[in-house]
Amino acid sequence: MPTRDPSPGALHRLSLSEPTDPIGARSAVTDTDIRRLVEAFYTRVREDDLLGPIFAREVAEWSRHLPKMTDFWSTVILRTGRYAGRPIEAHLRIDGLSPDHFRRWLGLWESTVGDEMPPEARDAFVLAARRMASSMQSRLFPAGGPH
Numbered sequence: 001m002p003t004r005d006p007s008p009g010a011l012h013r014l015s016l017s018e019p020t021d022p023i024g025a026r027s028a029v030t031d032t033d034i035r036r037l038v039e040a041f042y043t044r045v046r047e048d049d050l051l052g053p054i055f056a057r058e059v060a061e062w063s064r065h066l067p068k069m070t071d072f073w074s075t076v077i078l079r080t081g082r083y084a085g086r087p088i089e090a091h092l093r094i095d096g097l098s099p100d101h102f103r104r105w106l107g108l109w110e111s112t113v114g115d116e117m118p119p120e121a122r123d124a125f126v127l128a129a130r131r132m133a134s135s136m137q138s139r140l141f142p143a144g145g146p147h
């Protein structure tokens, strides 16, 4: 493991910590850009017919969720190490989560990244999310697909 990598263990267990183009994205975006991206993304999520109701049910305090998600993406892309949570456990608690939700989540993420991020940073955000979605789904929906 490279010593320059401060990402916490939970991210390593998910193989979330190796952005495809960390250097390119790191020089192209700031924490402020990431906060704007996260806010734009969850605005779309909350308006979405499939995802909105789940988030409305599960997220008690958006004023805590948004900074947490900014810290998460800042850790993935900028390697700031500010996020140290347990993403798998958080999603295991969500009733009725299915691959359809992940497909929709990724679609919204990709369109938001396309609208909010400079072209040279987009791949890092999109590819990291795809890799995490795949890794999370193999834990959440083991062999045999949705249940």
Ligand code: HEM
Residues within 6 Å of the ligand: 051, 054, 055, 058, 059, 068, 069, 072, 084, 085, 086, 087, 090, 091, 094, 097, 101, 102, 105, 129, 130, 132, 133, 134, 136
């Ligand atoms: C690649 C896809 C996804 C990523 C990278 C991701 C990432 C995360 C992270 C890092 C957290 C914070 C966990 C914590 O430390 O408390 C979180 C929370 C949450 N996620 Fe996701 N997520 C993804 C997909 C989804 C999907 C598809 C849904 C539902 C449709 C979802 C719903 C939620 C909810 C409701 C929370 C809040 C849980 C709580 O506060 O207890 N996520 N997500």
